[in-house]
Protein backbone atom coordinates (compact mmCIF):
# COMPACT_ATOMS: atom_id res chain seq x y z
CA UNK A 1 0.00 0.00 0.00
CA UNK A 2 1.48 3.33 -1.01
CA UNK A 3 -1.64 5.38 -0.65
CA UNK A 4 -2.44 7.43 2.44
CA UNK A 5 -6.13 6.57 2.08
CA UNK A 6 -8.02 4.30 4.46
CA UNK A 7 -11.44 2.77 3.99
CA UNK A 8 -14.25 3.97 6.25
CA UNK A 9 -13.74 1.04 8.66
CA UNK A 10 -10.10 1.81 9.40
CA UNK A 11 -10.71 5.57 9.22
CA UNK A 12 -13.11 5.09 12.10
CA UNK A 13 -10.30 3.50 14.14
CA UNK A 14 -7.76 6.14 13.05
CA UNK A 15 -10.03 8.91 14.38
CA UNK A 16 -9.74 7.48 17.90
CA UNK A 17 -5.94 7.44 18.06
CA UNK A 18 -4.53 10.38 20.00
CA UNK A 19 -2.08 12.85 18.49
CA UNK A 20 1.43 11.92 19.65
CA UNK A 21 0.36 8.51 20.95
CA UNK A 22 2.81 5.67 21.36
CA UNK A 23 0.82 3.34 19.18
CA UNK A 24 0.58 -0.43 18.75
CA UNK A 25 -1.44 -2.19 16.08
CA UNK A 26 -2.18 -5.70 17.35
CA UNK A 27 -2.98 -8.16 14.55
CA UNK A 28 -1.66 -5.61 12.10
CA UNK A 29 -1.58 -7.76 8.94
CA UNK A 30 -1.10 -5.21 6.09
CA UNK A 31 -0.34 -2.38 8.57
CA UNK A 32 -2.65 0.04 6.73
CA UNK A 33 -3.74 1.77 9.95
CA UNK A 34 -0.27 2.54 11.40
CA UNK A 35 1.08 3.51 7.97
CA UNK A 36 -1.76 6.01 7.60
CA UNK A 37 -1.20 7.40 11.11
CA UNK A 38 2.57 7.75 10.58
CA UNK A 39 2.15 9.47 7.23
CA UNK A 40 -0.54 11.78 8.60
CA UNK A 41 1.80 12.79 11.46
CA UNK A 42 -0.63 11.59 14.14
CA UNK A 43 2.04 9.30 15.61
CA UNK A 44 5.82 9.27 15.39
CA UNK A 45 6.48 5.55 15.85
CA UNK A 46 4.46 2.35 15.87
CA UNK A 47 4.70 -1.18 17.13
CA UNK A 48 3.26 -3.64 14.59
CA UNK A 49 2.45 -7.05 15.99
CA UNK A 50 0.88 -10.20 14.66
CA UNK A 51 0.67 -13.83 15.71
CA UNK A 52 1.44 -15.04 12.18
CA UNK A 53 4.66 -14.60 10.19
CA UNK A 54 2.94 -14.06 6.81
CA UNK A 55 0.94 -10.99 7.89
CA UNK A 56 3.94 -9.57 9.76
CA UNK A 57 6.04 -9.92 6.60
CA UNK A 58 3.31 -8.11 4.69
CA UNK A 59 3.40 -5.33 7.33
CA UNK A 60 7.21 -5.13 7.00
CA UNK A 61 7.04 -4.89 3.20
CA UNK A 62 4.32 -2.22 3.31
CA UNK A 63 6.28 -0.18 5.86
CA UNK A 64 9.37 -0.44 3.64
CA UNK A 65 7.43 0.55 0.51
CA UNK A 66 6.29 3.68 2.36
CA UNK A 67 9.79 4.56 3.62
CA UNK A 68 8.79 3.96 7.23
CA UNK A 69 11.05 1.02 8.20
CA UNK A 70 12.97 3.05 10.79
CA UNK A 71 9.76 4.17 12.50
CA UNK A 72 8.17 0.78 13.09
CA UNK A 73 8.99 -2.12 15.37
CA UNK A 74 7.77 -5.54 14.22
CA UNK A 75 6.82 -8.06 16.90
CA UNK A 76 5.74 -11.65 16.30
CA UNK A 77 3.53 -12.44 19.29
CA UNK A 78 0.17 -13.71 20.49
CA UNK A 79 -2.06 -10.78 21.42
CA UNK A 80 -0.24 -8.20 23.52
CA UNK A 81 2.30 -10.58 25.06
CA UNK A 82 5.69 -8.91 25.30
CA UNK A 83 4.35 -5.46 24.44
CA UNK A 84 4.46 -4.18 28.04
CA UNK A 85 7.35 -1.89 28.99
CA UNK A 86 7.32 -0.09 25.64
CA UNK A 87 5.30 2.88 26.92
CA UNK A 88 2.45 2.17 24.53
CA UNK A 89 -0.50 4.50 25.17
CA UNK A 90 -2.92 3.53 22.39
CA UNK A 91 -3.53 -0.04 21.28
CA UNK A 92 -5.62 -0.88 18.23
CA UNK A 93 -7.06 -4.40 18.10
CA UNK A 94 -9.12 -4.45 14.93
CA UNK A 95 -10.49 -6.95 12.46
CA UNK A 96 -10.82 -9.91 14.84
CA UNK A 97 -13.75 -11.62 16.53
CA UNK A 98 -15.12 -10.03 19.71
CA UNK A 99 -14.30 -13.11 21.74
CA UNK A 100 -10.65 -13.15 20.67
CA UNK A 101 -10.34 -9.42 21.35
CA UNK A 102 -11.80 -9.95 24.85
CA UNK A 103 -9.34 -12.80 25.50
CA UNK A 104 -6.40 -10.67 24.33
CA UNK A 105 -7.44 -7.83 26.65
CA UNK A 106 -7.96 -10.14 29.64
CA UNK A 107 -4.44 -11.54 29.20
CA UNK A 108 -2.67 -8.18 28.94
CA UNK A 109 -2.03 -6.69 32.37
CA UNK A 110 -0.36 -3.59 30.86
CA UNK A 111 -3.72 -2.69 29.28
CA UNK A 112 -5.11 -2.23 32.80
CA UNK A 113 -3.31 1.08 33.32
CA UNK A 114 -5.15 4.37 33.61
CA UNK A 115 -4.49 6.48 30.55
CA UNK A 116 -3.94 3.54 28.22
CA UNK A 117 -6.58 3.50 25.50
CA UNK A 118 -7.93 0.61 23.48
CA UNK A 119 -9.35 1.08 20.00
CA UNK A 120 -11.36 -2.04 19.28
CA UNK A 121 -13.09 -3.23 16.16
CA UNK A 122 -14.87 -6.55 16.73
CA UNK A 123 -16.09 -8.26 13.56
CA UNK A 124 -18.41 -10.56 15.52
CA UNK A 125 -19.79 -10.98 19.08
CA UNK A 126 -19.81 -7.27 19.84
CA UNK A 127 -22.20 -7.80 22.77
CA UNK A 128 -19.81 -10.29 24.35
CA UNK A 129 -16.92 -7.82 24.06
CA UNK A 130 -18.99 -5.05 25.70
CA UNK A 131 -19.92 -7.38 28.55
CA UNK A 132 -16.33 -8.48 29.07
CA UNK A 133 -14.95 -4.94 28.97
CA UNK A 134 -17.40 -3.89 31.69
CA UNK A 135 -16.74 -7.01 33.76
CA UNK A 136 -12.98 -6.41 33.55
CA UNK A 137 -13.38 -2.82 34.76
CA UNK A 138 -13.12 -0.88 31.50
CA UNK A 139 -15.22 2.12 30.58
CA UNK A 140 -16.42 2.41 26.99
CA UNK A 141 -15.75 6.06 26.19
CA UNK A 142 -16.97 6.21 22.61
CA UNK A 143 -18.66 4.03 20.02
CA UNK A 144 -18.78 4.84 16.35
CA UNK A 145 -20.12 3.05 13.30
CA UNK A 146 -18.92 2.81 9.71
CA UNK A 147 -19.85 1.20 6.41
CA UNK A 148 -17.30 -0.40 4.10
CA UNK A 149 -17.38 -3.19 1.52
CA UNK A 150 -21.10 -3.68 1.97
CA UNK A 151 -20.93 -4.18 5.75
CA UNK A 152 -21.47 -2.12 8.89
CA UNK A 153 -18.77 -1.99 11.55
CA UNK A 154 -18.51 -0.94 15.18
CA UNK A 155 -15.41 0.73 16.62
CA UNK A 156 -15.06 1.25 20.37
CA UNK A 157 -12.75 3.33 22.50
CA UNK A 158 -12.17 1.92 25.99
CA UNK A 159 -10.03 2.73 29.00
CA UNK A 160 -9.54 0.93 32.31
CA UNK A 161 -11.38 2.63 35.16
CA UNK A 162 -11.18 -0.13 37.77
CA UNK A 163 -14.92 -0.40 38.32
CA UNK A 164 -16.28 -3.74 37.27
CA UNK A 165 -19.93 -3.81 36.21
CA UNK A 166 -22.48 -6.13 34.67
CA UNK A 167 -24.60 -4.97 31.79
CA UNK A 168 -27.97 -6.28 30.61
CA UNK A 169 -28.54 -8.02 27.26
CA UNK A 170 -30.11 -4.96 25.65
CA UNK A 171 -27.23 -2.61 26.55
CA UNK A 172 -24.77 -5.29 25.40
CA UNK A 173 -26.47 -5.38 21.98
CA UNK A 174 -27.31 -1.70 21.49
CA UNK A 175 -24.18 -0.24 23.06
CA UNK A 176 -23.79 2.76 25.33
CA UNK A 177 -23.76 5.52 22.75
CA UNK A 178 -23.05 6.34 19.12
CA UNK A 179 -21.11 9.21 17.62
CA UNK A 180 -23.83 11.46 16.16
CA UNK A 181 -22.05 11.83 12.83
CA UNK A 182 -22.29 8.04 12.47
CA UNK A 183 -26.06 7.88 13.17
CA UNK A 184 -26.90 6.66 9.64
CA UNK A 185 -24.34 3.86 9.96
CA UNK A 186 -25.69 2.99 13.43
CA UNK A 187 -29.18 2.62 11.94
CA UNK A 188 -27.74 0.40 9.18
CA UNK A 189 -25.86 -1.67 11.75
CA UNK A 190 -28.99 -2.10 13.89
CA UNK A 191 -31.15 -2.92 10.87
CA UNK A 192 -28.77 -5.76 9.93
CA UNK A 193 -28.82 -6.96 13.54
CA UNK A 194 -32.61 -6.83 13.62
CA UNK A 195 -32.78 -8.97 10.46
CA UNK A 196 -30.55 -11.55 12.10
CA UNK A 197 -32.72 -11.59 15.28
CA UNK A 198 -35.87 -11.82 13.15
CA UNK A 199 -34.64 -14.94 11.35
CA UNK A 200 -33.40 -16.44 14.65
CA UNK A 201 -36.82 -15.86 16.21
CA UNK A 202 -38.59 -17.43 13.23
CA UNK A 203 -36.31 -20.48 13.47
CA UNK A 204 -36.96 -20.84 17.19
CA UNK A 205 -40.70 -20.52 16.72
CA UNK A 206 -40.68 -23.17 13.99
CA UNK A 207 -38.77 -25.49 16.32
CA UNK A 208 -41.11 -24.77 19.21
CA UNK A 209 -38.29 -23.12 21.21
CA UNK A 210 -38.96 -20.17 23.53
CA UNK A 211 -37.94 -16.97 21.66
CA UNK A 212 -39.09 -14.43 24.23
CA UNK A 213 -35.55 -13.27 25.12
CA UNK A 214 -34.72 -12.63 21.46
CA UNK A 215 -38.09 -10.94 20.93
CA UNK A 216 -37.38 -8.54 23.78
CA UNK A 217 -34.01 -7.59 22.28
CA UNK A 218 -35.48 -7.30 18.76
CA UNK A 219 -38.13 -4.94 20.15
CA UNK A 220 -35.46 -2.78 21.79
CA UNK A 221 -33.47 -2.66 18.54
CA UNK A 222 -36.56 -1.58 16.60
CA UNK A 223 -37.26 1.13 19.18
CA UNK A 224 -33.67 2.40 19.00
CA UNK A 225 -33.80 2.53 15.18
CA UNK A 226 -36.93 4.71 15.36
CA UNK A 227 -35.43 6.95 18.03
CA UNK A 228 -32.13 7.53 16.15
CA UNK A 229 -34.02 8.24 12.92
CA UNK A 230 -36.22 10.76 14.68
CA UNK A 231 -33.36 12.45 16.50
CA UNK A 232 -30.46 12.44 14.06
CA UNK A 233 -31.62 11.63 10.52
Ligand SMILES: C[S@@+](CC[C@H](N)C(=O)[O-])C[C@H]1O[C@@H](n2cnc3c(N)ncnc32)[C@H](O)[C@@H]1O
Pocket residue numbers: 026027028029030049050051052055077078079080093094095096100104
Ligand atom coordinates in the same frame (compact mmCIF):
# COMPACT_ATOMS: atom_id res chain seq x y z
C1 LIG B 1 -8.42 -9.80 9.44
S1 LIG B 1 -6.81 -9.34 9.93
C2 LIG B 1 -7.08 -7.69 10.49
C3 LIG B 1 -5.97 -6.78 10.05
C4 LIG B 1 -6.11 -5.34 10.53
N1 LIG B 1 -5.99 -5.24 11.97
C5 LIG B 1 -7.43 -4.74 10.07
O1 LIG B 1 -8.31 -4.52 10.91
O2 LIG B 1 -7.59 -4.50 8.87
C6 LIG B 1 -6.58 -10.20 11.46
C7 LIG B 1 -5.11 -10.32 11.84
O3 LIG B 1 -5.04 -10.69 13.21
C8 LIG B 1 -4.00 -11.63 13.37
N2 LIG B 1 -4.27 -12.38 14.61
C9 LIG B 1 -5.17 -13.35 14.82
N3 LIG B 1 -5.10 -13.78 16.10
C10 LIG B 1 -4.17 -13.03 16.71
C11 LIG B 1 -3.63 -13.01 18.02
N4 LIG B 1 -4.06 -13.83 18.98
N5 LIG B 1 -2.65 -12.12 18.30
C12 LIG B 1 -2.17 -11.28 17.34
N6 LIG B 1 -2.64 -11.27 16.07
C13 LIG B 1 -3.62 -12.14 15.77
C14 LIG B 1 -4.05 -12.45 12.09
O4 LIG B 1 -2.82 -13.10 11.84
C15 LIG B 1 -4.37 -11.39 11.05
O5 LIG B 1 -3.21 -10.84 10.50
